Amino acid sequence: MARKIVILGAGESGVGSAVLAKSKAFDVFVSDFGEIDERYKKVLMDYQIPFEEKQHSEDIILSADEIIKSPGIPEKAPIISKLKEHNIPIVSEIEFAGRYSTAKMICITGSNGKTTTTLLLYHLLKRAGVNVGLAGNVGSSLAWQVAEKDFTHYVVELSSFQLDGMYDFKADIAILMNITPDHLDRYEYKMENYISSKFRIIQNLTVSDAFIFCCDDEIIQQQMTERSTPFQLYPFSVKQKLNNGGWLDNETLKIHYNEYNFSMDKKDLSLPGIHNIYNSLASGIAGSVLQIRKETIRESLSDFQGVNHRLEKVVKVRGIQFINDSKATNINSTWYALESMEEPVVWIVGGVDKGNDYTVLFDLVDEKVKGIVCLGIDNKKIHDAFDGKVANIVDANSMKEAVTKAYNIANKDGIVLLSPACASFDLFKNYEDRGNQFKEEVRNL
Known part of the structure; x- marks a missing residue:
């Protein structure tokens, strides 16, 4: 008998998960406590996936072998508490999708700058001719793309809520932009809980994987002294010169990766402000790790158009x-x-x-x-x-x-x-x- 997967939430993430689960011959049911958008309803009907809206039928949900939860549903929601009482595994869409893809995963998180960095890196890889998908907090559902397109690379923006539901998923390149207080209402107003959530981005990294991080961020600095890091480290900074990684040297961005050296005048960046120097350094280091040509990196950092609703x-x-x-x-x-x-x-x-x-x-x-x-x-x-x-x-x-x-x-x-x-x-x-x-x-x- 097919394993039963119940998906909570019928937005982009939930419907994408449903499409992938159906393609892998699971017994799938989708439940949304709110109203489902008409375009997502149509997809569920086209794929013949049973669903409900404006309610959670506990008898059906509690009969699941596994739950895929939308990142928007808080841990304190009554249905989540019930599932935990019954010891039913709850995972995120990203965790589920990762089981069915061999693509390289470039994953970005942080309190700020993650969307700009994600889109900048996606722009860079597209320009380089890489077969790349955009997923996570921006772009289309990762699960949906894995089901229907599967690219060789994904650039994935991850919120702390998505990271909370990830266990075996592994990034090939993990990028951590910064950690400042945010969403503390979801973390019992404890900063240490939020920090732990963000650092889930490095779980399962191996010795050949890369961790790109802001070493100007005091919280990240402190965490790096306390954690085991058996993987490649590439810090970035606007305050200090580094031997490896990326930094700002007067008015010049510099990246040093193994024998690879890259430099670019700050005034040639398309995006203004100190925060965009951080975003550009992180993207440039990731491009270097992926062995993208220097000229392509330079062109991408100088002609990127930015993000809607961000400056x-x-x-x-x-x-x-x-x-x-x-x-x-x-x-x-x-x-x-x-x-x-x-x-x-x-x-x-x-x-x-x-x-x-x-x-x-x-x-x-x-x-x-x-x-x-x-x-x-x-x-x-x-x-x-x-x-x-x-x-x-x-x-x-x-x-x-x-x-x-x-x-x-x-x-x-x-x-x-x-x-x-x-x-x-x-x-x-x-x-x-x-x-x-x-x-x-x-x-x-």
Whole structure:
């Protein structure tokens, strides 16, 4: 009798898992506690995969041999607690997909910069002619691609939630960008739990595999002194010269990998800001490990177009530059955004706070911010942090109101920056919805 797999969540990840499980002749059932998007329903029906929505039928779910869980479902959800009581294994889509692919896996995680680095590296490998897929937190479901296309290489962005459900999966190249407080509401507000989750990226690495990591990050530095690392280490830094890995030498990016040496002028990078030097170094080292031609790496780092909703210039209105950084859902992302601004800023901030400590932004706000628009249902924490530190601090309950108030404060010069430092779920569907509404309201001015 076929083993029974139940998939919880019918988004891109869940439906992709269902397609792969069906192709491998499992008995598959998909359950979503919410409403399933029509396009995913159609796929499930086309593949003749039974599913349910707006409920979890416990009798069916608890009869599974294994569960594949969407990364969006928290560990504290009642159905997950029940499954644990019954000792039914729960894995992520990435763990499941990895069982059926022999492709090289280049996996990227970190609190910030992982999407840009993932897309930059994908761009680099495509340009080099590598047969590469884009998966994980961006791109299409890894499981779906393994079922229907299977590439020779994948660039996979991994969130901590995806890593939590991974056990035997192995990266060939693991990249860790940084670790700063984020999603602490999912980790019992314990930083050590979140750090452990991020470091799952190196589990199962072998002596021939590569670990690319930011050695400027104090948490990563500390962890590296405490962990066994029987694999190839390639650190990157903007603060110190390294013997191996990548670093910034005055105005020049340098990469040294075995006998391979690469250099590139900082001003030739397509993406501005110190955070993008980190992203470019990580991508360049991975390209070097994969033996991509230096010229291809240089071209890729100089013509990459960037990521939607990440420091995305929208338009100028009466001399005011509007910038959409809606993807900045934590303090560190917003720190990098403010750090890269060179004109006075009106900052739109707020949403669902994930345990933010705004004190780390005080110096940048003092130096660069002339007004704050608080966009959220509960703005008390932002007011507590910045009242008296910024001349203009106002509230808004909609994107239209936020854009109008920011425009009036900016008054013919400088920058209006949407960089919320918070999740979006109080007023918007997700950060994309928030960013798209921002762009629409700016264009309506």
